[in-house]
Amino acid sequence: MRIVVDFDLCESNAVCMQIAPDIFEVRDDDFLYILNETPGEADRARVEECVQRCPKQAISIAED
Amino acid sequence: MTRTPRAVTIVGASLAGLNAAEALRREGFDGPVTLIGAETHLPYDRPPLSKQVLAGDWEPERAALTDPEELEEDGIEARLGVRATALDLDARQLALHTGETVEFDGLVIATGARCRTMPGTEGIGGVHVLRSLDDCLALRADFEAMPQRVVVVGAGFIGAEVAATARGRGLDVTMVEALPTPLSRVLGDEMGEVCAEVHRDHGVDLRTAVGVESISGDGRVERVTLSDGSTIDADVVVVGIGVIPNTEWLDGSGLEVDDGVVCDASCLAADRVTAAGDVARWPNELFGETMRVEHWDNAAQQGAHAARRLLDAAAGPFTPVPWFWSDQYDRKIQLAGRVHGDDEVRVVTGSVDERRFAAIYGRAGRIVGVLGFNRPRHVMRYRALIEQGASFDEALAAEY
Ligand SMILES: Cc1cc2nc3c(=O)[nH]c(=O)nc-3n(C[C@H](O)[C@H](O)[C@H](O)COP(=O)(O)OP(=O)(O)OC[C@H]3O[C@@H](n4cnc5c(N)ncnc54)[C@H](O)[C@@H]3O)c2cc1C
Ligand code: SF4
Numbered sequence: 001m002r003i004v005v006d007f008d009l010c011e012s013n014a015v016c017m018q019i020a021p022d023i024f025e026v027r028d029d030d031f032l033y034i035l036n037e038t039p040g041e042a043d044r045a046r047v048e049e050c051v052q053r054c055p056k057q058a059i060s061i062a063e064d
Numbered sequence: 065m066t067r068t069p070r071a072v073t074i075v076g077a078s079l080a081g082l083n084a085a086e087a088l089r090r091e092g093f094d095g096p097v098t099l100i101g102a103e104t105h106l107p108y109d110r111p112p113l114s115k116q117v118l119a120g121d122w123e124p125e126r127a128a129l130t131d132p133e134e135l136e137e138d139g140i141e142a143r144l145g146v147r148a149t150a151l152d153l154d155a156r157q158l159a160l161h162t163g164e165t166v167e168f169d170g171l172v173i174a175t176g177a178r179c180r181t182m183p184g185t186e187g188i189g190g191v192h193v194l195r196s197l198d199d200c201l202a203l204r205a206d207f208e209a210m211p212q213r214v215v216v217v218g219a220g221f222i223g224a225e226v227a228a229t230a231r232g233r234g235l236d237v238t239m240v241e242a243l244p245t246p247l248s249r250v251l252g253d254e255m256g257e258v259c260a261e262v263h264r265d266h267g268v269d270l271r272t273a274v275g276v277e278s279i280s281g282d283g284r285v286e287r288v289t290l291s292d293g294s295t296i297d298a299d300v301v302v303v304g305i306g307v308i309p310n311t312e313w314l315d316g317s318g319l320e321v322d323d324g325v326v327c328d329a330s331c332l333a334a335d336r337v338t339a340a341g342d343v344a345r346w347p348n349e350l351f352g353e354t355m356r357v358e359h360w361d362n363a364a365q366q367g368a369h370a371a372r373r374l375l376d377a378a379a380g381p382f383t384p385v386p387w388f389w390s391d392q393y394d395r396k397i398q399l400a401g402r403v404h405g406d407d408e409v410r411v412v413t414g415s416v417d418e419r420r421f422a423a424i425y426g427r428a429g430r431i432v433g434v435l436g437f438n439r440p441r442h443v444m445r446y447r448a449l450i451e452q453g454a455s456f457d458e459a460l461a462a463e464y
Contacts, residue, residue, distance in 0.1 A: 013389055013398065014444040015361070026441040052086075052368075055111070055360055055389075 002038050002062040003047060009058035016050040016059060023047065069170025069336050069374055070095050073158065075148045076174035076310075077101025079109070079360065080341025082129055083367030084172045085140045091375055095169075097140050100160070102147040102175075105197055106130055111360055113200040114225035115391050119232055120204065124197055148175075151317035153334055170374045173314070173325050173339040174367060177307035177358065182217070182279060189284035191301045194222060206300045207233055214238070215288050215298040217276050219246035221390045223304030224259065228392040231266050238269040238296050240276055240288070252405050255423060255435055258416055259397070266393050279303075307358060309343045324356040329381035331370045338370035350383040350451070351402050351432075359388035385450045387443075395419060398440060400447035401433030410460060413442055422446065426456030 003023070010032050016024040023036045023043065039047060051059045072088055074081045077099040085097050101107070107129040116122035135142055150159040157165050179193035190211075192203045207214075207230060214230045216223045219241035230237045243249070245256040263270050275291035279301055288296045309324045319333055320326040324345030331338045331346055339346075341363035345356040357366075365384055373379040387400040407425040414421030414437075422442035425433035431454050434446035445464040454462075 011389075011391075011396070012440050013396070014440040017441065018444040018448060026444075028441070030438065030440065053361070053364065055364075 001041070001044060001047065002064060003034055003036075004060045004062050005032065005034060006058045006060075007032070009056045010054075011056055011058075013055060015053050015055060019050050019053065020046045024050065066335055066377060068376075071097070071168070072170035072172065072371070072374060073098045073100065073166070073168035074172040074174055075100050075158070075313075076172075076176055076341070076343070077103070077107050077142060077144060078174065078176055078341070078363070079107065079129065080176070080343075080363040080367035080370070081172065081174035082107040083364045084174060084340060084371040086138065087368035087371035088375070089138045089140070091372060093371075093375055097138075099140060099142045100146050100148055100158070101142065101144050103196060103198075104145040106132070106135075106142065106144065108197055109360075110195070111389075113197065114194055114222055115229060117197075117200050118194075118204055118207070118226065118229045120208070124201065127197070148313050151314055151319070153318050153337070169336060171337045172367070172370050172374065173333065173337065173343060174341045174363075174370075175310040175313070175343050176363075177309045177342040179303070180306045180308055182276065182303050182305070185279050185301075185303070188279060188281055190281070190299055191279055191285050191303065193303050194226060195307070203300075203302065207235065211235060211299040213296070213298050214300045214302065215240065215296055216302045216304060217279075217288070218242075218304040218306070219260070219263075219270065219272075220304055220306065221247075221388075223302065224263065224392050225390060226302050226304060227263060227268050228266065231268060231393070237267075238271065238298075239263060240274060240290065240296075241270065241272045242275045244273040246270075246272065249405050250403060251399070251435060252403070252407060252409050252425070254409055258419070258437070259392075262392060262395060262419060307342065309356065311343060329383075330373050330379055331366060331382050332373055336374060338373050340366035340370035344370075346382060348383055349381045350385065350453075353402060355386070355402070357386045359386055361387050385447050387447060396436075396438050396440060398436045398443040399433065400443055401425065401431075401450045403433035403435070407432060408456070412446075412460065412462075413464070414439060424456075424459050426459070429455055429457075431456050431459035 014026040109127045112127045147161040185191045216239040248256040277289040311321045325339040327346040369382045390397045411423045420438045422436045422439040436443035
């Protein structure tokens, strides 16, 4: 599982960071950073929650 | 006798309704799922209607929340342009405006809310409200005609965003607010004043502590008369004075309606009937308060919760920390929690003068809210503290 964020859509509202702070971080420069692009299967449920809750539908999961 | 429904009908095909439908499938529900929506459009996102779409930066298609292929893949049947007019809980039937009656088993009520209007303005051209895509496109067309003066009635979040977008288009804007300080009921006086200053800095003529007496014109709007007797010339007026939940169709159904559909803590309104989104009122146990929330995040979350609750009585109470954002000019304003005008407010990071800060709200020793101006990271950190029920002192001591 690889996390893909469409940075043109992302508006740095940090919803994903609240769900998975170990994977997503909005830093002081107001940009979103992906801390772990390829989390393991154990994190799938949380990442899917991020995909669902992102208000901009900016996050997707690539299976490769 | 409660049991799991064999089929689920969702009334209201917008954010809460669509999230309910998708959650049913995610949870493995394999019975029929039907979405009934009064608008002719497939579910779309409303926040861009006062921002990118109104600004002309996005075409409406970009606000779509789904498409026919996705619905088909998920096995969700959408009946659009169809309004539910009555609910019969005993017969488990819905009446539709087409004259049809349809049976249902499980039901999610997600009919949202509509804008409050100013009496006496019906039929005056150039007077707008903003809730639907059609409203947005009508207002956008009026903005594109480069009006001389736009008057926004109400400086709540929608009014404020419309004012910001109109200024972004180079239009002359006057905003009229009945309260002495805009948003003081939701943010307190001090932070409401910060919002007011942002508009003034961007050239909005903000008039506070004054009501609107009338909006008039010969066929098309010409002026707005204020309660102090003054008048403002106007060729476009946008009325943003709050919303009313769409519950009239439930009259006589036996469901309790009190400024929204009254639910229990788990979003259940009756046997196999749940409600979600702007239309739902429920006791949020995290705050010990009954609330109806008009935010995007709540509609999405509650839609999903209402679906899970239909499938599983053990879904538990719905206990979110309400959260929303508002984009005005280059500021991203976010508020999480339940803030009252008289809470204690402390700026915890950044500078109010630079309009880049986070402030937290405390009541009875607990942190109950956080407001951020271009501080999304902090808002989410403090939101987590609110969720944990942290004390105000603990929150003040936290370093993020
Ligand atoms: C212009 C605008 C900007 C916004 N910006 C933000 C923002 O920046 N941040 C934020 O957090 N929130 C924002 N919101 C709020 C957010 O969009 C709403 O909270 C959300 O849309 C609520 O979703 P809902 O599904 O509960 O209700 P709604 O979106 O109101 O949808 C209800 C649907 O039900 C339909 N319906 C009503 N009655 C019937 C009936 N009897 N039969 C069939 N269908 C019916 C309606 O036509 C409608 O399509 C904004 C709202 C607007 C209008
Ligand atoms: S939730 Fe979506 S929009 Fe928000 S920071 Fe994460 S990716 Fe960006």
